[in-house]
Amino acid sequence: MIPFKTPLIGVKRLSHTYLAGTDLSVDSLKNIDLEVFRGETVGIIGPAGSGKSTLLQHLNGLLRPQRGDVWVKDISILHSGEEIRTVRTHVGLLFQNPENQLFEQFAGDDVAFGPRNMGLSTEEVRRRVKNAMEMVGLPFSYKDRLTAHLSLGEKRRLALAGVLAMDPEVLVLDEPTASLDPDGRRRLLHILSGWKSSGTKAMVIASHNMDDIVETSDRVYVLLRGKIALAGTTRQVFSGVDFLLHNDLAVPVASELMHYLRKRGFPVSSEVLTDREAAQEVRGLYDA
């Protein structure tokens, strides 16, 4: 699904080395090429230590490219000075376990942190806080609650609201559903798909939970030891079950089931992602 020609984010031949120039240097990214277009969701999967977080931090300029470059709209992060703050409002980044990063006493103030830094008027800040909180399913009256008294799921949604209040064009999420209960996970994914439904926004999700990726992503990049090992539509990527399992990654349960059925000689499709599709394939076997 590529409705617009120029990408919102373009990563070109990006490499990154941690602790460069010391005995402890580690190549964490090697020659990464990646594009994010309007209207799509891009999934990034890879085992722990494959460079996912490093890559995500390049997307909004928290890390400057050592080699290669990252473009956000028409701003080159390599050559940007002051504009880097504009980049960071275009690309909203939500870290892993963002609930640990809340710091204001009252929930509303935490959401208002971003808009206030953007230098907006008081009314505009208020409007944005209200919008963002309602978008994540927290009533506006929660703004006067103590941040510390919210539940884990509420805190995580509050942190998300803090990023959404800046009205970014791209939302970058690192393990958004980690350590949430099933209900909290469903609610979060629902909020994300609601936010993206306008069609002009884009999203980048890094996750270990393959079901999250299947539910949200149009395209997937597979990172292995700092390199992009595989890229394509979600269906294409998850049809490579052997490759993914061999590299310590998981595949959705439905894909894995079809994979083993095919190995036993049953004529089922290799591009199955959801339980519903798997059920259809199995029914097809009985009908045949």
Next chain:
Amino acid sequence: MRERSEFELFSKLSIGQYIPTGSVIHRLDPRIKLILGILLIATAVLAGSVVAILILLSSVILGLCLTRVQLRLAFTPLKFMLFFLFILAVIQVFTIPQYRTDGTVLLHRGVVKVTTLSLLSGTLLIFRFVVIVLGLSMFSFSTSTTELLHGIEHLLRPLERIGFPAHELALTVHISIRFLPILAGEAEQLMKAQASRGADFGYSKWNFFRKIRKMLPLLLPLFIVSLKHAQHMARAMESRCYTGGAGRSHFVHLHTGPSDYSALLFGCAVSASALLVYYLAVDEAVGRLLLNILRM
């Protein structure tokens, strides 16, 4: 290669980092290294003589070479300190009264008065700090925190008889050192999260108060996180039935061998010669000699 990102706190923390190379210095008994470190600092503070400090400096650099760690790593933290040291030295030159009255006057305009002695004391201050910082770097490069812990505990053990909590103190020191990089990592993460939401950390470099104000939102979450860490730590220790120092055996046994004694001997010799140089006023002799050579 571009300059480092404004958030990488670790890269500036090369002081206090253990770099295992397995050199002679690494294999020394940590107790000996602790004693030598204390000796070095004491001598550097006591000996008010340029020649003495140069003796200390050369022996510290010799030691650093022996650790087989890149010398660059030891000198990088000095770059950050040099600016402050220079200011301190200037203050020393112009304000300490005893140095302003003695010695030959080099410059005297109004209240500004520079004598040979005040200039000397300013230079000494810089070199003293350099010696101490390099010495500490050598110690931290070559000593793991576990070794440090054992060293402190063994050295303080005689005091346990009069009720001094040697083991507990060593453990506290160990935990605080152990948690420094963790807290630095947390702080880095928080700064990044806030920068992602438009907070400005890197660009108002010279506005000191604005910079401090930007640090305030870091303190509260950092405080909460460290309390959480402490709680987890306490639980983990409780669940392993930790009871403290009495009756605990040790996995690591410290041995003092010939190389340790020779290191100790070398350290004592260096420190004694530095103090001797100071008390015999070798500086003045060297100074007079230099002046004579210049006059010829």
